[in-house]
Amino acid sequence: MKKNALLPSGRSTDALLNSHRSGVLALFGCWACLFWFLLSDPCEVRAQAPRIQGQGTAASGQGNAFAAQADDPSALHYNPAGMTQLHGVQNMFGALLVGGVTNFTSPTGATATGDRGGNLAWPTPGHFYLTANLKDVGISALGDLTVGIGVTVPYGSLTRYPENGPFRTAVTFTTNPLLDIKPTIAYKLNDQLSFGLGADIYTYTGLFGEGHVEKRSVSANGASTELFGKDTAAGFNASLLYTPFRNANGKPLVNVGVVYRSQATLHLDGALLRNGSKVSDGTATFVLPQVITGAIALWPVRDADHEWKLELDVDFVGWKSVRNLDVHCASVCTSTGQKFIPQPQNWLGSYSVMIGTEYKWLRPVSLPDWEVALRAGFTNQQTQMPSDTFDPGIPSSDAFTPAIGLGLLCKENGSFLGLTRCGKLGFGAIKPKSVGLDLSFQTAFYEQRTITNNLNPTVNGTYQSTFYAGGVSIKIAY
Secondary structure, three states: OOOOOEOOOOOEHHHHHHHHHHHHHHHHHHHHHHHHHHHHOOOOOOOOOOOOOOOOHHHHOOOOOOOOOOOOOOHHHHOHHHHHHOOOEEEEEEEEEEEEEEEEEOOOOOEEEEEOOOOOOOOOOEEEEEEEEOOOOOOOOOOOEEEEEEEEOOOOOEEEOOOOOOOOOOOOEEEOOOEEEEEEEEEEOOOOEEEEEEEEEEEOOOOOOOOOEEEEEEOOOOOEEEEEEEOOEEEEEEEEEEEEEEOOOOOEEEEEEEEEEOOEEEEEEEEEEEOOEEEEEEEEEEEEOOEEEEEEEEEEEEOOOEEEEEEEEEEEEOHHHOOEOOEEEOOOOOOOOOOEEOOEOOOOOEEEEEEEEEEEEOOOOOOOOEEEEEEEEEEEEOOOOOHHHOOOOOOOOOEEEEEEEEEEEEEOOOEEOOOEEHHHOOEOOEOOOEEEEEEEEEEEEEOOEEEOOOOOHHHOEEEEEEEEEEEEEEEEEO
């Protein structure tokens, strides 16, 4: 940073930083206080175990604390307003390799172990983003407008238990391979403020998993029972990114992000099967919750050679929208002659807290024209399910998730494995300005949870879950 370089406001960089540094640190400290309050609050706050937060590997490596940084194509998910920070056309795609187990012990000593359908969930949750800064591609009539589209798997959970397990009448298998298609725009009002607006089109497709939400169990008389359904619904998201301070090169020193994602209602149409034969058509309603995110990022170091970022994000997820998943049958579907299968849920709204950091070498001596980033982070989630409606198919308990990550970015003139320049890795006349690889690893440690007084007594017992997720993303800028 040039000493006393002037910002657009006319104030020198040093003067501005000296006058406001304490205020910035105080603001960051307030968010940190909120973080510790949420961790230590003895009241029953519940959260979002079914939701996959890792929708970009750079973010996953920072404990999903990315809504204020939002400077790669996954901004389209974490904070669409951040898309205005991207230049040219950029593409990012990747996957999250998810595994882990849930161990159950009943009060009588019976045990069961659940997994993700194997050592790893398949198909694996993935993400795809494509963004274009219209001014950079020669379309300036619309101002500083960036457009993009993304595809994510927001609730791609899958859990499998033995069909002879102690709570087989509750669940033996469950999956929800829902896709979120995200057409999105972002507009840069000025150097301090950007806005984002997008749609969330939720749908199911046979190209991913079963192509529907599904739950299997075994009835008291030993019959294999399956409920499934699918639908398409739409919601919206709105966001802003505020940058009060920049360095002499125009890079943010402080970012504040706010994101709102609306509810969306899926009217699931499907059927009830017993022993593979259809008993009745059926419908159920699943209300996807609203999500409100607040985030702040601070760069204590940001010069020509190094960047160091600290970030704190807080999510509120309105799981209270999930009151029930009652199944309404077209014909008689129960042994008592009813056309209705009650499935109360009564979930509660909750918070999730994420902290993350990234240290980046912009000009490493050993790798000319490359950038190298090391990342780490931590996520705290708290269970959203009360004991009486706890579902073993969605492991839900207070969880603590540490994360680490590595980012490698090869610029246009960088050497790829000593064989060629990274700028020559394209096809025909389309050559990239940079090619990046991001890797991450997270382990979610769920606190042991003892369930009592469940509506299905076979579910009562102790649950211990551990999950791990390895992420990989490739990003290309043109």
